[in-house]
Amino acid sequence: xxxxxxxxxxxxxxxxxxxxxxxxxxxxxxxxxxxxxxxxxxxxxxxxxxxxxxxxxxxxxxxxxxxxxxxxxxxxxxxxxxxxxxxxxxxxxxxxxxxxxxxxxxxxxxxxxxxxxxxxxxxxxxxxxxxxxxxxxxxxxxxxxxxxxxxxxxxxxxxxxxxxxxxxxxxxxxxxxxxxxxxxxxxxxxxxxxxxxxxxxxxxxxxxxxxxxxxxxxxxxxxxxxxxxxxxxxxxxxxxxxxxxxxxxxxxxxxxxxxxxxxxxxxxxxxxxxxxxxxxxxxxxxxxxxxxxxxxxxxxxxxxxxxxxxxxxxxxxxxxxxxxxxx
Numbered sequence: 001x002x003x004x005x006x007x008x009x010x011x012x013x014x015x016x017x018x019x020x021x022x023x024x025x026x027x028x029x030x031x032x033x034x035x036x037x038x039x040x041x042x043x044x045x046x047x048x049x050x051x052x053x054x055x056x057x058x059x060x061x062x063x064x065x066x067x068x069x070x071x072x073x074x075x076x077x078x079x080x081x082x083x084x085x086x087x088x089x090x091x092x093x094x095x096x097x098x099x100x101x102x103x104x105x106x107x108x109x110x111x112x113x114x115x116x117x118x119x120x121x122x123x124x125x126x127x128x129x130x131x132x133x134x135x136x137x138x139x140x141x142x143x144x145x146x147x148x149x150x151x152x153x154x155x156x157x158x159x160x161x162x163x164x165x166x167x168x169x170x171x172x173x174x175x176x177x178x179x180x181x182x183x184x185x186x187x188x189x190x191x192x193x194x195x196x197x198x199x200x201x202x203x204x205x206x207x208x209x210x211x212x213x214x215x216x217x218x219x220x221x222x223x224x225x226x227x228x229x230x231x232x233x234x235x236x237x238x239x240x241x242x243x244x245x246x247x248x249x250x251x252x253x254x255x256x257x258x259x260x261x262x263x264x265x266x267x268x269x270x271x272x273x274x275x276x277x278x279x280x281x282x283x284x285x286x287x288x289x290x291x292x293x294x295x296x297x298x299x300x301x302x303x304x305x306x307x308x309x310x311x312x313x314x315x316x317x318x319x320x321x322x323x324x325x326x327x
Contacts, residue, residue: 018249023059025246033195034232034248035076036241042248043076052084054099063099074119075198077236083119092117092125105140116161126163130155135168135181152183162197162204169204171197176206176213176221189221200237207234210242225251 023042032047040057050067071084071093081102085092090113094103105125107114112131119125127136128151137147153170160171167186168179171194178187193209206213211226212235225233230242240251 018251021057021059021248021250023055023248027053027055027059028243028246028248031232031243033073034234034241034243035073036234036236036239037076037079038236038238039079040236041076041079042241043073043082045071045073052099063097065095065099065101072196075196077198081122083117083125085117087115090114092119094119110143111136115155116158118161118163120163126161128155128158128161135163135183137163147181149181150183153177153179153185159194160196162199164199164204165202169197171206176215187220191221198235205235209233212240 021042027044030046030048031044033045035043035045037043041062042055042057043052044055045052047070050070052065052067052071052073053061054063055061067084067086069086069088071086071089074083074085076082079097082095082099083092084095090107090111092105092107093101096102107117107127111127111129113129114127115130116128117125118127123141124137124139124146127138128134129136133151133155135149135151136145138145157172157174158170159173162169162171166181168181168183170177170179171191173194174190174192176187176189176191176194177185179185191206191208191213195207195209198205198207204215205224206215206221210228210230210233212224212233213221214224215221225235225240227233227242227244230244231246232243234241235253237253239253242249242251
């Protein structure tokens with residue numbers, strides 16, 4: 001009976017694509033957030049001691065930061081330059097693959113009070129200034145403000161910010177919102193226990209306490225992964241990760257539920273097909289018309305040639321009669 005139970009567990013784990021990773025439960029205990037890069041490294045942030053630690057897939061520590069105030073880690077999609085923002089300290093740090101600080105930006109010297117910061121790339125960041133109620137596009141390499149937009153939305157319960165292709169994405173605990181740069185609201189979708197954004201190419205994703213959602217303009221937020229018993233979830237481009245009961249699990253992305261967009265012919269394809277059908281009908285009509293013309297011509301030719309045949313026959317008969325009389 002025990003053997004059958006073990007076989008059942010093995011089959012279930014294989015089908016679900018679940019894999020328990022070799023992590024000490026003490027390393028995961030009291031974790032406030034977790035991140036996973038595309039190299040399989042796992043980052044743990046603990047709010048109790050403000051520590052930020054990096055481990056490899058076997059649980060070996062690769063780097064550690066001991067921070068003095070709370071920081072929000074934006075993401076680890078580029079493990080060579082990881083941005084962290086502190087609302088308390090009014091600064092943003094960039095750390096390398098060993099979690100060594102490589103740059104620090106002090107916003108107190110230039111701005112009033114920054115509520116949220118989003119590093120778009122290695123040159124510019126977007127800042128939400130709560131005092132001036134403006135969204136600021138700031139190039140920190142040459143210390144210049146590129147653009148500034150009035151922000152009329154509420155600052156209450158703001159969690160995360162993302163700007164992509166002239167769209168501003170705002171995340172609160174209970175809502176996902178999308179605005180234009182003029183802060184005209186385009187989308188508002190309820191979401192529970194939201195934590196942060198993640199962008200993969202053109203797709204915007206929302207990470208919550210125990211689920212991962214992907215935004216589709218025609219469908220809204222679609223859940224691609226979820227576990228009600230999970231404490232923390234995250235994903236990289238290859239797998240989903242979750243901490244459950246102080247254990248770290250990995251789910252193969254190929255075996256997990258994912259969304260496949262239906263492919264429908266676009267307007268251009270439909271327009272291309274319709275003229276083809278009309279052309280085929282036109283060609284058939286032309287061929288039929290040509291056949292009718294050939295038949296008419298044949299009948300006409302026959303009617304023209306028939307009198308000539310009768311005349312020739314008549315002349316032949318008359319010649320025969322003359323020859324008979326002569327004989």
